Amino acid sequence: xxxxxxxxxxxxxxxxxxxxxxxxxxxxxxxxxxxxxxxxxxxxxxxxxxxxxxxxxxxxxxxxxxxxxxxxxxxxxxxxxxxxxxxxxxxxxxxxxxxxxxxxxxxxxxxxxxxxxxxxxxxxxxxxxxxxxxxxxxxxxxxxxxxxxxxxxxxxxxxxxxxxxxxxxxxxxxxxxxxxxxxxxxxxxxxxxxxxxxxxxxxxxxxxxxxxxxxxxxxxxxxxxxxxxxxxxxxxxxxxxxxxxxxxxxxxxxxxxxxxxxxxxxxxxxxxxxxxxxxxxxxxxxxxxxxxxxxxxxxxxxxxxxxxxxxxxxxxxxxxxx
Amino acid sequence: xxxxxxxxxxxxxxxxxxxxxxxxxxxxxxxxxxxxxxxxxxxxxxxxxxxxxxxxxxxxxxxxxxxxxxxxxxxxxxxxxxxxxxxxxxxxxxxxxxxxxxxxxxxxxxxxxxxxxxxxxxxxxxxxxxxxxxxxxxxxxxxxxxxxxxxxxxxxxxxxxxxxxxxxxxxxxxxxxxxxxxxxxxxxxxxxxxxxxxxxxxxxxxxxxxxxxxxxxxxxxxxxxxxxxxxxxxxxxxxxxxxxxxxxxxxxxxxxxxxxxxxxxxxxxxxxxxxxxxxxxxxxxxxxxxxxxxxxxxxxxxxxxxxxxxxxxxxxxxxxxx
DNA sequence: TTGTAGGCGTTATCAA
DNA sequence: TTGATAACGCCTACAA
Numbered sequence: 001x002x003x004x005x006x007x008x009x010x011x012x013x014x015x016x017x018x019x020x021x022x023x024x025x026x027x028x029x030x031x032x033x034x035x036x037x038x039x040x041x042x043x044x045x046x047x048x049x050x051x052x053x054x055x056x057x058x059x060x061x062x063x064x065x066x067x068x069x070x071x072x073x074x075x076x077x078x079x080x081x082x083x084x085x086x087x088x089x090x091x092x093x094x095x096x097x098x099x100x101x102x103x104x105x106x107x108x109x110x111x112x113x114x115x116x117x118x119x120x121x122x123x124x125x126x127x128x129x130x131x132x133x134x135x136x137x138x139x140x141x142x143x144x145x146x147x148x149x150x151x152x153x154x155x156x157x158x159x160x161x162x163x164x165x166x167x168x169x170x171x172x173x174x175x176x177x178x179x180x181x182x183x184x185x186x187x188x189x190x191x192x193x194x195x196x197x198x199x200x201x202x203x204x205x206x207x208x209x210x211x212x213x214x215x216x217x218x219x220x221x222x223x224x225x226x227x228x229x230x231x232x233x234x235x236x237x238x239x240x241x242x243x244x245x246x247x248x249x250x251x252x253x254x255x256x257x258x259x260x261x262x263x264x265x266x267x268x269x270x271x272x273x274x275x276x277x278x279x280x281x282x283x284x285x286x287x288x289x290x291x292x293x294x295x296x297x298x299x300x301x302x303x304x305x306x307x308x309x310x311x312x313x314x315x316x317x318x319x320x321x322x
Numbered sequence: 323x324x325x326x327x328x329x330x331x332x333x334x335x336x337x338x339x340x341x342x343x344x345x346x347x348x349x350x351x352x353x354x355x356x357x358x359x360x361x362x363x364x365x366x367x368x369x370x371x372x373x374x375x376x377x378x379x380x381x382x383x384x385x386x387x388x389x390x391x392x393x394x395x396x397x398x399x400x401x402x403x404x405x406x407x408x409x410x411x412x413x414x415x416x417x418x419x420x421x422x423x424x425x426x427x428x429x430x431x432x433x434x435x436x437x438x439x440x441x442x443x444x445x446x447x448x449x450x451x452x453x454x455x456x457x458x459x460x461x462x463x464x465x466x467x468x469x470x471x472x473x474x475x476x477x478x479x480x481x482x483x484x485x486x487x488x489x490x491x492x493x494x495x496x497x498x499x500x501x502x503x504x505x506x507x508x509x510x511x512x513x514x515x516x517x518x519x520x521x522x523x524x525x526x527x528x529x530x531x532x533x534x535x536x537x538x539x540x541x542x543x544x545x546x547x548x549x550x551x552x553x554x555x556x557x558x559x560x561x562x563x564x565x566x567x568x569x570x571x572x573x574x575x576x577x578x579x580x581x582x583x584x585x586x587x588x589x590x591x592x593x594x595x596x597x598x599x600x601x602x603x604x605x606x607x608x609x610x611x612x613x614x615x616x617x618x619x620x621x622x623x624x625x626x627x628x629x630x631x632x633x634x635x636x637x638x639x640x641x642x643x644x
Numbered sequence: 645t646t647g648t649a650g651g652c653g654t655t656a657t658c659a660a
Numbered sequence: 661t662t663g664a665t666a667a668c669g670c671c672t673a674c675a676a
Contacts, residue, residue, distance in 0.1 A: 001458070004669055015647045019672060027672095028645050050436040051377050061374065073591050076398030080391045083417050092433065095405050095417040097389075111414065114372040127652045136323070172411045187370075242595045269395050271563045273595040310669035326653055339664045342655060350661050374653035378668045 001044040005209065012040035023048060024178055054116065063295060064112035066096040066105060066143075067121040072239070073269035074300055075123075076282070078142070081120060081288030089296060105273055119295045122146060138298035140291045144187050151298075153290045153310045154188040158278040160314040161195030164234045164262045167278070169203055173232030173260055177223060179208045180236030192236055192264065216243045225252060238263035238270040238280065245277070245321070246248070261321040273274070278318035283312050325368045334362035345370060348532045370402045376438065385617060386434035388418040388427060388444040389464075395591035396559070396606070397445075400464070403610030404443060411618060412439070433460065439601035444468060462569045466509050473620075475612045475632045476510040482602040483517030483637040486584045489600070491525055493644055495554030495582050497547060498522065500531045501566070502558035510631075514558055514586065546573060553581055560585035560592040560601055567599070567643070577620045582641040598642035607635050 005023075009016045014033060020036040021027050040046070054060045065082055067075045076307070084091040094117060096108040105122075109132070112120055123142030132139055133147035141152040168176050178196045183189075193209060200207040208227070212219040220243055224230070235241035241263030245255060253259050263270070266281030290310050297306050327345075331338045336355060341350050341627050344359040362368075376382040387404055389397045405415040416439060418430040427444075432455070434442055444454070445464030452463055455469035465476040500518045515531060522529040530549070534541040542565055546552070557563035563585030567577060575581050585592070588603030612632050619628050 002669095005671095006669085016670085017647060017672085018645090024671080028420045030645060033645080040328075047432065047436055049377075049381065049436050049438060049669055053654090053671075054652095055371075055373050055377055055654090056667080056671050058652075070398040071590055073393070073395055073398065076392040076395065080393040080419050083392070083419050084421075087419075092437065093417045095401070095415045097402050097405050097409075099406075109371065110450055114369055115414065116371060116373050125539070189374040239594050247599060252658085269561075269591060272561050272593060273561055273592060275568055280443070304368070327655095328653085338653090339655085339663055339665095340661090343662085348655090348657080352661060354652075357661080371653055375667090376668095377653080377670090378655050381666070 001051075001174075002043045007044055008037065008040045010035045032182050058116075060116045060118055061091050061119045063292075064090050064094045064096060064108070064113065064115075064117045064120040064122075066098050066108055066112075067122065068100045068296055069097045070095070073267040073298040074265045074282075076266050076287065077269070077284050078123075078288055081285045082292060085289045085292045089292065091292075091296070100210070101258075109134075119298045121291050121295055140294055140298070141297045142287065142291055143189050150189065151294050151306055151308055151310070152270050153287055153294065153312070155282040155287060155312045157188050157314075158195045159192035160264065160282075161234075162199055163191035163314070163316045164192075164264065165196045165199035167262060167303050168232035168234060168260055169199065169205075169320055171232075171256075171260055174205065175227065175229045176205065176207075176232035176234065177227060177230050177241055178207065178234045179212060179219070179223065179234070180209065181212055181240070183211060187280060189236070191194075195232055195295055212240060216240055217247065220244055220247045224253075233259065233261050235261070235263045237266045238267065238274070238277060241277055241279070241321075242274060245274075255321050266315070266317055276320040278322040279317050281317050283314065286312050324371075325366045326371065330359065330368050333366055341572055346536075352370050356548075365553075372442070380438075382440055383413050383415050383439045383616075384437065384439045384440040385439075385548075386416045386418060386430070386439045386444075387444065388430055388434075389418050389423045391419045392417070393560075394603075395589040396587045399589050399591070399606050400445075400610055403607045405536045407611045407614045411614065413614075413618070433487055439591045440621045440624055443613050443617055445539060446588055460617055462617045462620070464609065464613055465511050473607055473630055473632070474510065475616065475629055475634070475635050475636045477491045477604040477609060479510050479513035479636075480517045482586065482604075483514035484521055484557075485600050485636070486514075486586065487518045487521035489638065489640060489644055490554035490582055491521065491583060493578075493582055495555075496527065497549065497551045498527065498529075498554035498556065499549060499552050499555045500529065500558070501534060501541070501545065501562055502531065503562070505533060513532060518556055534562060538562055539569065542566055542569045546575075555581065555583050556586045557583070560589065560596070560599060563599055563601070563643075566594060567596075567606045577643050588637070600641040600644040601639050603637045603639050605636065608634050 005019045008019045019037050021029050022034050070076045070079055078112045086093055100106040119138035120139050123144050141150050145152055156188045172296045197207040200298055210219050210223050233244055235244055241261055244261055246254055255261055263277050263279040266279040294306055330341045341359050343351050344356050347526045361500055370372050392398045392401055408415055420427040443461035443462045445466050461472045463474045519529040532541050532545050550600045555566055557566055563583055566583055570577055570581055577583055585599050585601040588601045616628055
């Protein structure tokens with residue numbers, strides 16, 4: 001069936017070893033031999049079996065990527081860059097959509113180990129799982145502390161929260177409310193809220209935070225009902241911000257006249273679908289590349305120069321909703 | 323290092339064969355032996371090496387998934403469902419972002435073969451590539467003819483195009499223009515345009531199509547400049563539609579009063595970020611599951627009951643832009 | 645410069 | 661019911 005090295009060897013009239021040498025450019029090979037081998041490979045349409053190779057060299061060039069879902073434009077874009085950059089460095093990506101479920105995450109992690117991945121990049125909304133503390137398995141977390149010694153990459157959540165809150169204040173808002181998704185006390189994303197609270201207090205204002213769980217819309221309605229005086233909202237992601245826009249429209253609250261609104265993430269998709277939304281843009285590509293770089297450093301055993309926590313800068317996009 | 327079957331065997335005091343039997347539940351195994359083996363596995367924290375297993379059984383339970391980019395909400399959502407469903411059936415997903423580039427697609431295809439994937443699901447915007455005609459490699463195409471014998475799954479593009487065009491006409495539009503992305507004559511997505519043209523002619527109207535390549539915005543501007551009389555636009559995807567909305571706003575063209583607009587795709591993300599946009603919703607989850615089902619049938623050698631072309635129904639969402 | 649032999653971790657065959 | 665052995669396709673000592 002599928003041609004193997006020994007088939008090439010037969011056709012070329014050499015030994016399998018020689019073929020392997022040609023394949024890997026190792027050791028001495030005669031010019032003629034090399035050509036003969038190449039011709040033979042062409043002729044029978046040979047390509048190497050990476051599975052067999054991996055088994056021997058104990059390295060798969062596979063990395064597992066665990067995130068809630070590629071459906072979300074932020075993760076979709078992040079994963080695009082992860083895969084793209086990893087690919088440019090010779091690594092392949094095994095995709096895992098955890099849906100933020102701890103059970104799925106655990107079983108994915110097992111699956112990845114059975115598949116001998118060289119490393120794992122994970123980010124999600126649930127609490128750090130002990131299971132990530134796996135000896136000999138390089139791991140990098142995005143926006144999330146996975147275990148004591150796993151490096152974390154994130155963007156500057158505190159600065160993002162500060163920029164967003166400050167902007168609302170600078171534009172004259174007095175009653176500013178923060179909405180965020182399910183909070184995990186141990187994720188860096190929580191810093192957005194801390195920054196918001198700090199800015200508020202520095203300006204003699206009272207911070208109020210609403211937390212959404214499943215149902216954004218319900219929470220948002222409650223927010224407007226509870227606080228008709230609200231004139232500024234900082235949403236912890238653009239999807240929530242979009243929901244706020246919709247609810248505001250329903251209530252005939254004019255943005256940005258009556259209410260100023262800023263979101264978070266600034267994905268390509270949001271910028272196309274909802275360019276009028278002010279937001280904090282995360283450097284998604286940089287995040288992805290940093291994650292991969294750090295992971296590969298670990299894989300290559302360069303433990304020295306690995307930063308435990310890498311923080312990348314965010315950018316304020318002051319568009320039409322503020 | 324990593325424990326292997328023979329390590330388990332030693333601890334349990336049996337032979338590797340027996341351990342393998344326990345692992346795979348094959349043949350006769352004594353109750354006590356089974357327990358001993360299980361204990362031993364627990365004790366040394368053993369998990370099987372799927373690479374080695376794959377090498378022997380010549381099956382990896384890996385499927386390659388080639389699409390332009392997970393950044394795009396449509397593909398992101400499709401890939402989420404592909405992975406999710408494949409996972410539920412015991413298959414793992416190798417992710418490939420082709421960016422619609424033929425060279426990348428070819429090299430991914432090679433990579434996937436070297437990794438011995440059991441099959442490939444691919445969809446993209448460029449022309450069918452001969453390279454997909456690979457003996458013994460099951461392939462399924464989404465919205466795209468890949469080669470003579472590869473099954474295709476798509477949603478009902480013709481009906482979608484018809485519904486969209488007819489809606490604009492029903493709402494009183496007289497000067498309706500269609501915009502689509504780069505057209506490949508051989509993809510089913512082209513049917514959207516054909517339906518549009520048919521509907522137009524059936525109503526004694528002249529079809530006009532603008533094709534965008536890279537720069538949506540430029541094309542859209544030209545469209546408005548060329549046709550100030552336009553009162554209806556059918557965009558072949560929601561992102562283009564969003565660009566139209568933006569340009570219309572810039573020109574003080576009121577939607578839906580002066581101009582009615584309908585997009586295509588209806589992803590979850592669009593529904594959240596831009597719920598007011600009328601669109602044709604594709605059954606993304608069904609598409610994904612159908613792709614996987616058909617692929618696995620091929621993998622399992624059930625060639626009989628494989629439909630060459632599966633078409634799934636679309637749904638009209640008549641929102642606020644029409 | 646090239647070939648032979650053994651091993652990577654697993655599974656299946658066959659014998660015990 | 662269990663164990664020894666060979667094989668999956670490749671790679672690397674070591675020998676020639």
